[in-house]
Amino acid sequence: MILTLIQNLGKAARAAATELHTAPTAAKNAALLNIAQALHDQSAAILAANAADMAAAAAQGLSAAQLDRLQLDPARLQAMAAAVTRIAALPDPVGTVITAWQVPSGLHIARVRVPLGVIGVIYESRPNVTVDAAALCLKAGNACILRCGSESLRSSQAIAAVFAPALAAAGLPTTALQLVPTADRAAVGALLQLQDDVDVIIPRGGKSLIARVQAESRVPVLAHLDGNCHTYVDRAADLAMARQIVLNAKMRRTGVCGATETLLVDVACAATHLAPIVLDLLAAGCAVRGDAGTQAVDPRVTPATETDWHTEYLAPIIAVKLVADATAAMAHIARYGSHHTESIITANTATAEQFLQGVDSAIVLHNASTQFADGGEFGMGAEIGIATGRLHARGPVGLEQLTTFKYTIHGNGQIRP
Amino acid sequence: MILTLIQNLGKAARAAATELHTAPTAAKNAALLNIAQALHDQSAAILAANAADMAAAAAQGLSAAQLDRLQLDPARLQAMAAAVTRIAALPDPVGTVITAWQVPSGLHIARVRVPLGVIGVIYESRPNVTVDAAALCLKAGNACILRCGSESLRSSQAIAAVFAPALAAAGLPTTALQLVPTADRAAVGALLQLQDDVDVIIPRGGKSLIARVQAESRVPVLAHLDGNCHTYVDRAADLAMARQIVLNAKMRRTGVCGATETLLVDVACAATHLAPIVLDLLAAGCAVRGDAGTQAVDPRVTPATETDWHTEYLAPIIAVKLVADATAAMAHIARYGSHHTESIITANTATAEQFLQGVDSAIVLHNASTQFADGGEFGMGAEIGIATGRLHARGPVGLEQLTTFKYTIHGNGQIRP
Numbered sequence: 001m002i003l004t005l006i007q008n009l010g011k012a013a014r015a016a017a018t019e020l021h022t023a024p025t026a027a028k029n030a031a032l033l034n035i036a037q038a039l040h041d042q043s044a045a046i047l048a049a050n051a052a053d054m055a056a057a058a059a060q061g062l063s064a065a066q067l068d069r070l071q072l073d074p075a076r077l078q079a080m081a082a083a084v085t086r087i088a089a090l091p092d093p094v095g096t097v098i099t100a101w102q103v104p105s106g107l108h109i110a111r112v113r114v115p116l117g118v119i120g121v122i123y124e125s126r127p128n129v130t131v132d133a134a135a136l137c138l139k140a141g142n143a144c145i146l147r148c149g150s151e152s153l154r155s156s157q158a159i160a161a162v163f164a165p166a167l168a169a170a171g172l173p174t175t176a177l178q179l180v181p182t183a184d185r186a187a188v189g190a191l192l193q194l195q196d197d198v199d200v201i202i203p204r205g206g207k208s209l210i211a212r213v214q215a216e217s218r219v220p221v222l223a224h225l226d227g228n229c230h231t232y233v234d235r236a237a238d239l240a241m242a243r244q245i246v247l248n249a250k251m252r253r254t255g256v257c258g259a260t261e262t263l264l265v266d267v268a269c270a271a272t273h274l275a276p277i278v279l280d281l282l283a284a285g286c287a288v289r290g291d292a293g294t295q296a297v298d299p300r301v302t303p304a305t306e307t308d309w310h311t312e313y314l315a316p317i318i319a320v321k322l323v324a325d326a327t328a329a330m331a332h333i334a335r336y337g338s339h340h341t342e343s344i345i346t347a348n349t350a351t352a353e354q355f356l357q358g359v360d361s362a363i364v365l366h367n368a369s370t371q372f373a374d375g376g377e378f379g380m381g382a383e384i385g386i387a388t389g390r391l392h393a394r395g396p397v398g399l400e401q402l403t404t405f406k407y408t409i410h411g412n413g414q415i416r417p
Numbered sequence: 418m419i420l421t422l423i424q425n426l427g428k429a430a431r432a433a434a435t436e437l438h439t440a441p442t443a444a445k446n447a448a449l450l451n452i453a454q455a456l457h458d459q460s461a462a463i464l465a466a467n468a469a470d471m472a473a474a475a476a477q478g479l480s481a482a483q484l485d486r487l488q489l490d491p492a493r494l495q496a497m498a499a500a501v502t503r504i505a506a507l508p509d510p511v512g513t514v515i516t517a518w519q520v521p522s523g524l525h526i527a528r529v530r531v532p533l534g535v536i537g538v539i540y541e542s543r544p545n546v547t548v549d550a551a552a553l554c555l556k557a558g559n560a561c562i563l564r565c566g567s568e569s570l571r572s573s574q575a576i577a578a579v580f581a582p583a584l585a586a587a588g589l590p591t592t593a594l595q596l597v598p599t600a601d602r603a604a605v606g607a608l609l610q611l612q613d614d615v616d617v618i619i620p621r622g623g624k625s626l627i628a629r630v631q632a633e634s635r636v637p638v639l640a641h642l643d644g645n646c647h648t649y650v651d652r653a654a655d656l657a658m659a660r661q662i663v664l665n666a667k668m669r670r671t672g673v674c675g676a677t678e679t680l681l682v683d684v685a686c687a688a689t690h691l692a693p694i695v696l697d698l699l700a701a702g703c704a705v706r707g708d709a710g711t712q713a714v715d716p717r718v719t720p721a722t723e724t725d726w727h728t729e730y731l732a733p734i735i736a737v738k739l740v741a742d743a744t745a746a747m748a749h750i751a752r753y754g755s756h757h758t759e760s761i762i763t764a765n766t767a768t769a770e771q772f773l774q775g776v777d778s779a780i781v782l783h784n785a786s787t788q789f790a791d792g793g794e795f796g797m798g799a800e801i802g803i804a805t806g807r808l809h810a811r812g813p814v815g816l817e818q819l820t821t822f823k824y825t826i827h828g829n830g831q832i833r834p
Contacts, residue, residue, distance in 0.1 A: 018751060022775050095774075103796045107785055114777070116807055199807045220637060220808050241830040248832035334435060356825040357512075358439050360531070368524055368828030377833065378824075379520045390533055390616045390821045391637050392808040404807045407795075408773040411785030413658040415665035416794065 002182065006190035009145050010197030012175035013118040017143040019173045021115055025092040027170045032088035032135055034166035039081040039131070042162055047072060049158035050127065057151050070125045070152055080131045080159075083382070087135040090381040093400045094141045108410040113403045115141030117199035120191050121384075122147045122213060124205035127155040133202070134163065134177045136384050140402035143176045145198065147191060149205075150183035157181065192217040202397070204385055207312075222397055224362075224388035226338035227257030228312045229370045232329040232355065234346035235268035239276065241367060242345045246277050249343065249369040251284050254316050257386055258341050258363075258373030261312050262319040264329045267293070270322055281318060290320040309336040326351050330358050337361060339388045341373040362387070362394040419599065423607035426562050427614030429592035430535040434560040436590045438532055442509040444587045449505035449552055451583035456498040456548070459579055464489060466575035467544065474542075474568050487542045487569055497548045497576075500799070504552040507798040510817045511558045525827040530820045532558030534616035537608050538801075539564045539630060541622035544572040550619070551580065551594045553801050557819035560593045562615065564608060566622075567600035574598065609634040619814070621802055624729075639814055641779075641805035643755035644674030645729045646787045649746040649772065651763035652685035656693065658784060659762045663694050666760065666786040668701050672731050674803055675758050675780075675790030679726060679736040681746045684710070687739055698735060707737040726753040743768050747775050754778060756805045758790040779804070779811040 020028075039046070050072040057070055093113050100110040119142045121133040130146055137144035148156040160179035167174050180187050192201060192213065201221045203213040210225050231249050233242045249260035265274050270293060278297045281288055288294065289304040301320070308319040309332070323329045326344070333342055343365040344355040352366040363373050373395070375383025380398030387393045393401035437445075456463070467489040474487055510530050517527040536559045538550040547563055554561035565573040577596035584591050597604050609618060612635045620630040620640050627642050648666050650659045666677035682691050687710060695714045698705055705711065706721040718737070725736040726749070740746045743761070750759055760782040761772040769783040780790050790812070792800025797815030804810045810818035 018777070021777055101796065103794065105789070105794065107782075107789060107794075109795060220806075238830075244830065244832050252833055352827075360435070360438055360534075361823060363824045363826065365524075365826040366828060368826060368831040369833050371833040372522070372524060372826065372828075372831065374833075377520065377522065377524075378526060379518065389637075394821060395824050404811060406778065407780045407812050409780065409782040409785060409789065410769075411783060411789075413655075413661065414785040414789065415661050416669055416786050416788040416791075 002184050002186045003190045005182070006180070006187055006194065007197075009178050009180065010118070010194040013143040013145050013178060014197045016173035016176040017115065017117045020141045020143060020176055023141060023172060027172055028092065028139055028141065029088045031138060031167050031170035031172050032084050034169050035131070035135065035162055036081040036084040036088070038162035038166055039077060039084070039159070042158070043074065043077050046077060046155065046158040047074070049154040053152055053154045060151075062151065066125060070127070070155070072127055072155060076128065080128045083132055084135045087139050087382055090139065090399060092139065093403050098405055105414050106412065107414055110408050111405050112408050113400070114406050116402055116404050118143045118145065118197055119402065120145045120147065120194070120198045120201045120219065122188060122191065122201065122203045122205075122209065124149040124209060125152045127152050127159060129204055130156040130159045130179065132382070133204070133384055136382055136399060136402060138176060140399045142402060145178050145180065145191065147180040147188060153183050189216060192219060195219055202384055220391070222385070222387045222389065222393050222401070224257060224338070224340055224386050226312045227259070227340040227386070228262065228310065228336065228338040229258060229260050229340055229373070230262050230264055230333050230337060230342045231260045231370060232264040232323070232326065232342070232344045233266060233269065233273055233277065234326055234344055234348065234351055235266040236348035236351060237269065237273060237345040238347055239273055242273055243277055243280050245343070245345055245367070245369050247280050247284060249371055250281060250318050251286055251316065252369070252371050255314050256371065258371050259314065260318065260343070260370045262309060262321065262336070264321055264323045264332055266326070266329070267322045267324055274322070278320065285316055287317040288320055289317065291322060293322040294320040312338070326355055330355060333359055333361070340386065341365070341370045343368060343370045419601050419603040420607050422599070423597070423604055423611065424614075426595050426597065427535070427611045430560040430562050430595060431614045433590035433593040434532065434534045437558045437560060437593055440558060440589060442511075444589055445509065445556055445558065446505045448555060448584050448587035448589050449501050451586050452548070452552065452579055453498040453501040453505070455579035455583055456494060456501070456576070459575070460491065460494050463494060463572065463575040464491070466571040470569055470571045477568075479568065483542060487544070487572070489544055489572060493545065497545045500549055501552045504556050504799055507556065507816060509556065510820050515822055522831050523829065524831055527825050528822050529825050530817070531823050533819055533821050535560045535562065535614055536819065537562045537564065537611070537615045537618045537636065539605060539608065539618065539620045539622075539626065541566040541626060542569045544569050544576060546621055547573040547576045547596065549799070550621070550801055553799055553816060553819060555593060557816045559819055562595050562597065562608065564597040564605060570600050606633060609636060612636055619801055637808070639802070639804045639806065639810050639818070641674060641755070641757055641803050643729045644676070644757040644803070645679070645727065645753065645755040646675060646677050646757055646790070647679045647681055647746075647750050647754060647759045648677045648787060649681040649740070649743065649759070649761045650683060650686065650690055650694065651743055651761055651765065651768055652683040653765035653768060654686065654690060654762040655764055656690050659690055660694055660697050662760070662762055662784070662786050664697050664701060666788055667698060667735050668703055668733065669786070669788050671733050673788065675787050676731065677735065677760070677787045678729050679738065679753070681738055681740045681749055683743070683746070684739045684741055691739070695737065702733055704734040705737055706734065708739060710739040711737040729755070743772055747772060750776055750778070757803065758782070758787045760785060760787045
């Protein structure tokens with residue numbers, strides 16, 4: 001029975017999490033370095049398993065893009081090991097005193113970071129997620145249940161086979177990192193019901209996966225469904241800066257969640273700013289879908305429809321709209337945005353502050369590209385994703401966001417009056 | 418239709434929350450002081466409505482305790498108004514920079530507190546919750562949907578009638594604070610499904626209410642189901658201190674969630690410490706249910722069963738068990754505890770640190786009473802409850818815990834390489 005299988009994984013993960021709650025940093029780092037070494041040592045077996053996945057996927061007619069995501073080679077395997085080594089070198093968030101104070105009763109209260117507990121990670125075909133997610137969860141003191149896509153199960157099993165020996169050699173419980181050992185889709189549904197033994201679910205993958213997880217899960221989810229990000233070019237924007245930032249925000253990488261999808265331009269600077277920015281985008285190979293004012297710039301601009309304002313293209317396509325002012329830009333973002341990342345380009349500090357305060361998104365930038373929406377760029381060292389929910393973690397989910405806290409209180413005999 | 422009614426409350430709350438996102442502190446405080454004043458001005462109408470609730474409740478045969486929770490009088494009404502005035506005087510958490518740093522790209526990143534959004538509060542018969550919860554949510558910039566118990570609907574409606582004029586006079590949206598205007602139980606189910614328009618649900622009441630909310634809600638819940646709190650008296654405990662703290666932890670108020678329910682005593686100090694502590698409890702009128710060692714102290718000690726270790730009595734009853742050492746105490750807490758509040762009494766610093774680090778509860782104390790588990794005692798000014806979940810808020814939920822954060826980032830033209 002799948003349900004029993006998943007429940008047993010959950011119980012084993014919970015038991016491991018209880019041990020990990022106080023695991024020394026040195027032991028966690030040793031386990032991570034053991035994993036990195038074992039990925040080298042077991043590379044032949046891992047690549048052979050991946051070749052079998054690739055053959056099956058090709059026979060099933062997966063697209064070239066899907067096959068590329070699935071494929072491992074010695075360089076990619078080495079990059080996976082290097083990522084684990086980097087995570088081992090990051091500071092351990094557990095035990096950090098977030099804040100501390102004394103109250104009139106004389107009690108010393110400290111808010112201390114502790115592991116979240118058990119994290120379920122549900123992903124698709126990229127085998128590197130098996131290692132990345134496991135390493136981040138473990139470094140933050142969490143047990144992890146990994147659920148990969150069916151097409152990468154052989155690869156992920158070959159990778160996950162290194163975990164238990166690496167953990168055991170470091171004196172940590174071998175069930176701290178477990179892979180769901182079946183492609184049965186019912187396993188996902190079962191995992192999403194494990195309220196008692198899984199503390200948070202992190203889905204990584206396409207929109208349909210995220211939507212299913214958010215709709216079904218009884219366990220709290222850290223994720224973002226959409227990254228419908230906006231850049232607003234204000235009347236007080238420096239034109240050269242606006243051109244550079246918009247081009248970068250849209251075109252640097254079009255497939256990332258922080259890519260700008262809709263450009264809003266202040267009508268007060270449309271005469272000077274709109275055409276150069278739109279022509280830059282067209283010259284870079286970006287399709288432009290605009291309102292009437294934008295269409296007037298160039299015949300290659302096609303009409304934008306209501307659907308465009310809602311769309312996260314993840315492609316070299318941008319929607320462009322003229323707005324009356326910053327307030328109108330903010331109203332558009334409130335209506336169509338996904339609370340992910342928005343940027344304002346302006347030299348007017350007051351307008352910038354109005355935008356930064358008023359826009360209700362996880363990340364709001366002034367005079368910078370939305371493509372900075374990334375844990376690495378935030379200085380977090382690594383991230384497992386970006387969250388747009390309102391509770392616990394918003395924005396990049398790095399090691400700190402994979403912890404929670406408790407209050408530790410020192411007294412000297414206090415009783416409450 | 419109840420569903421439509423609740424959905425409309427949700428949409429109106431979301432619209433209000435969007436305005437409240439940037440509402441000035443002065444406007445929020447003005448609205449709170451208007452509410453306090455209006456509670457005085459409308460006291461006759463509120464007391465008349467409460468009298469009608471009381472008459473109906475008495476006719477339905479509610480218990481004396483239930484009637485006491487429901488009853489208002491001029492003194493209670495004045496205390497409600499005073500609580501609102503105190504909340505107005507607390508610092509506004511919104512806009513606070515939690516942390517800020519610069520990254521190598523030159524971006525200045527700040528993590529800034531912002532309102533959570535829309536909070537649903539589901540409670541039972543105490544009419545004061547209508548005011549307390551509304552005031553805390555509003556001060557933190559949140560819109561609030563209040564759902565009271567059916568027996569207090571007239572009282573709560575009379576109280577809630579002051580909200581809209583108080584908000585309007587302060588220039589804030591009148592739908593910021595809304596009461597569900599029906600006793601229909603289907604309203605709770607509908608509210609728990611409003612994922613898009615409610616950001617968090619806070620239930621306040623008995624265990625059956627909390628359990629129902631946790632089981633049914635599609636919206637994240639901040640709550641605690643149980644407060645099965647433990648005090649552990651270690652071999653290195655000062656006897657006088659242990660006696661004082663245990664007596665206070667159990668008997669100061671037995672109905673609060675931070676009251677100690679199980680006492681664990683180190684077998685190494687049982688000969689000296691157990692009898693005085695147990696006799697103190699018995700002398701104070703506490704029923705003691707103990708293991709064999711505890712029963713040997715006094716014939717009034719009755720045998721504890723497996724059920725006792727699981728039970729939150731909320732009454733003058735305590736379960737007492739001898740344990741081999743601090744590690745055994747921690748194992749008992751891990752097995753039976755509810756992750757709420759636990760305390761160790763010891764003069765041994767190393768043992769205390771082992772306990773503080775190893776016990777996975779929201780609040781862990783050393784040499785102090787578990788009854789300090791309270792937002793007021795933490796210096797938070799006020800609290801809406803205590804949470805034992807792992808995400809976002811653990812321990813007392815005060816104004817800060819009713820906020821979330823966003824990243825505001827200042828650049829000077831940065832594009833991502």
